[in-house]
Amino acid sequence: MHFSLISTFLALINPYSHGKAQTRSLSAAPKRGNSMQMVSATMAERWATLSSTIASLMFAWAIICQYSPYEVRNIIEKLKQRLRDYFNPYIQLCIHEYTGERLKRSEGYVLVESYLSSITSKDANRLRADLENDGGNLVLSMDEFQKVTDEFEGAQVWWGLRRISASSRTYYPEQGKRFYKLVFNKKHRELITKSYLDHVMKKGKDIRARNRQRKLFTNIPGSYNKMSSGMWSHIVFEHPASFETMALDPEKKEEIVEDLLAFSRNKEFYQRAGKAWKRGYLLYGPPGTGKSTMVAAMANLLNYDVYDLELTAVRDNTELRRLLIETTSKSVIVIEDIDCSLDLTGQRKKNKDEKSSEEDRDMTDEPKKERKEEPKKERKEVPKEDGSSRVTLSGLLNFIDGIWSCCGSERVIVFTTNYVEKLDHALIRSGRMDKHIELSYCSFKGFKVFAKNYLNLETHQTFDKIESLMGVTNITPADVAENLVPKSPRDDPEKCLSNLIRTLEEAKEAADKKKKAKEAQEMIGAVQPQDEKETEKPE
Numbered sequence: 001m002h003f004s005l006i007s008t009f010l011a012l013i014n015p016y017s018h019g020k021a022q023t024r025s026l027s028a029a030p031k032r033g034n035s036m037q038m039v040s041a042t043m044a045e046r047w048a049t050l051s052s053t054i055a056s057l058m059f060a061w062a063i064i065c066q067y068s069p070y071e072v073r074n075i076i077e078k079l080k081q082r083l084r085d086y087f088n089p090y091i092q093l094c095i096h097e098y099t100g101e102r103l104k105r106s107e108g109y110v111l112v113e114s115y116l117s118s119i120t121s122k123d124a125n126r127l128r129a130d131l132e133n134d135g136g137n138l139v140l141s142m143d144e145f146q147k148v149t150d151e152f153e154g155a156q157v158w159w160g161l162r163r164i165s166a167s168s169r170t171y172y173p174e175q176g177k178r179f180y181k182l183v184f185n186k187k188h189r190e191l192i193t194k195s196y197l198d199h200v201m202k203k204g205k206d207i208r209a210r211n212r213q214r215k216l217f218t219n220i221p222g223s224y225n226k227m228s229s230g231m232w233s234h235i236v237f238e239h240p241a242s243f244e245t246m247a248l249d250p251e252k253k254e255e256i257v258e259d260l261l262a263f264s265r266n267k268e269f270y271q272r273a274g275k276a277w278k279r280g281y282l283l284y285g286p287p288g289t290g291k292s293t294m295v296a297a298m299a300n301l302l303n304y305d306v307y308d309l310e311l312t313a314v315r316d317n318t319e320l321r322r323l324l325i326e327t328t329s330k331s332v333i334v335i336e337d338i339d340c341s342l343d344l345t346g347q348r349k350k351n352k353d354e355k356s357s358e359e360d361r362d363m364t365d366e367p368k369k370e371r372k373e374e375p376k377k378e379r380k381e382v383p384k385e386d387g388s389s390r391v392t393l394s395g396l397l398n399f400i401d402g403i404w405s406c407c408g409s410e411r412v413i414v415f416t417t418n419y420v421e422k423l424d425h426a427l428i429r430s431g432r433m434d435k436h437i438e439l440s441y442c443s444f445k446g447f448k449v450f451a452k453n454y455l456n457l458e459t460h461q462t463f464d465k466i467e468s469l470m471g472v473t474n475i476t477p478a479d480v481a482e483n484l485v486p487k488s489p490r491d492d493p494e495k496c497l498s499n500l501i502r503t504l505e506e507a508k509e510a511a512d513k514k515k516k517a518k519e520a521q522e523m524i525g526a527v528q529p530q531d532e533k534e535t536e537k538p539e
């Protein structure tokens with residue numbers, strides 16, 4: 001069968017072949033009795049002829065391709081492609097790594113990469129492990145020229161990573177252009193192009209969100225990476241604080257956690273109510289009571305980035321607005337120690353002073369004409385002329401809930417302060433700072449959280465003493481933590497607890513002394529006027 005086909009083919013393509021003579025010689029061969037030798041000789045000749053014919057054809061094709069006009073070549077190429085498509089039952093879809101002028105990595109490519117990282121490890125023989133952008137988790141992905149199979153609603157698809165080698169003239173000649181190739185059967189076209197690709201993008205987003213490295217941003221110039229193009233510079237946010245490790249009353253802790261979770265899950269509510277999807281928290285209390293720690297715990301709970309806004313480094317209200325615009329969704333924007341960040345109440349106080357002096361003038365007989373002519377603009381917050389920040393209270397109020405605050409969503413704004421009474425009421429009213437959380441001295445319940453986390457103790461014979469001492473002394477969680485931290489390898493839980501008891505006793509003694517001194521002073525104060533009267537009498 002094969003021989004006849006080959007000979008027919010040769011006869012067709014080579015009119016000068018000796019097909020007939022050879023056929024004749026084949027049929028005559030048995031008569032001569034040396035058939036085997038003859039067959040092999042003839043086959044060798046035919047193979048030689050065939051290969052020389054193929055070589056000639058290829059040569060001719062190369063000449064045609066090179067010297068025929070561009071239009072002809074184009075037509076041939078199109079015909080070839082159509083012929084291939086006609087017989088090919090599969091569809092091929094490419095997702096390239098870079099879009100445009102290599103400026104930006106394609107989001108689709110990144111999501112496919114994330115999606116495939118979940119299935120490649122099962123299938124591909126060669127894997128690649130990459131660190132996430134900021135040096136976080138190792139992410140596995142398939143290496144080049146590997147293929148993995150996936151299935152979706154009964155349809156089978158094949159993914160492959162390919163590379164077109166780049167010319168030496170490109171900017172990244174060593175990299176070439178990478179792309180993912182998806183191959184599937186024509187009959188699944190609808191299913192794959194709609195549902196399957198949606199599924200890939202959704203799952204890719206989920207995986208990316210899980211592997212995402214959260215960032216801590218600051219607006220202090222040149223503080224972190226100087227390569228940062230925007231107004232914020234950042235580092236990876238890796239604070240270990242969590243609500244589990246925070247020493248707080250369990251009820252209070254639960255209330256805060258529920259409030260935060262309700263906020264993050266209430267997208268529909270905010271949309272329905274026509275409110276910007278943001279929430280303000282004011283954390284106040286003495287130093288060392290865990291305000292900054294709680295900000296970190298909030299960000300970790302919600303899986304948000306943190307923007308640490310240093311108000312004194314912001315030049316004016318315009319810059320403040322620009323900073324706000326550059327923040328992303330899913331973030332905690334924190335202004336620490338807001339009472340000492342800027343003299344935000346100063347302007348208002350000044351206005352109040354002006355107002356009161358005006359009222360004073362009203363009391364006097366100053367001519368009314370002059371007062372009417374007083375330009376109104378002078379009453380506005382006047383920016384400072386020196387190099388310091390010119391952010392005003394109204395600028396900050398607008399930052400929190402002005403019209404610009406809606407560009408972006410799912411944002412938590414946190415102010416921390418040691419002196420809540422110093423703050424302007426407008427700054428902390430509901431709608432701006434929706435929830436006020438007081439963080440105070442350590443309670444016994446808070447101490448038990450420390451004992452569990454630091455010393456792995458649920459109960460101990462000293463706990464009663466500690467409870468009674470804590471009832472009469474104020475000690476900050478920071479001080480409790482400091483006493484419970486082992487300072488040397490020999491420090492066991494007993495030692496740490498006795499350290500704490502000593503600190504508590506000392507604090508109690510100091511408080512008692514202070515109290516006695518105060519009482520004595522009050523006594524003196526009560527007695528003094530009488531003495532003074534007595535001394536006055538003889539005079």
Ligand SMILES: Nc1ncnc2c1ncn2[C@@H]1O[C@H](COP(=O)(O)OP(=O)(O)OP(=O)(O)O)[C@@H](O)[C@H]1O
Binds near residue numbers: 286291
């Ligand atoms: N409630 C708490 N739970 C757990 N640790 C705490 C708590 N409060 C304070 N700490 C510990 O004390 C240290 C200081 O706390 P933190 O910096 O959060 O206090 P702060 O209230 O922000 O103080 P400041 O007002 O001076 O900024 C932290 O390192 C933390 O370990």
Ligand SMILES: [Mg+2]
Binds near residue numbers: 291293336
């Ligand atoms: Mg702090």
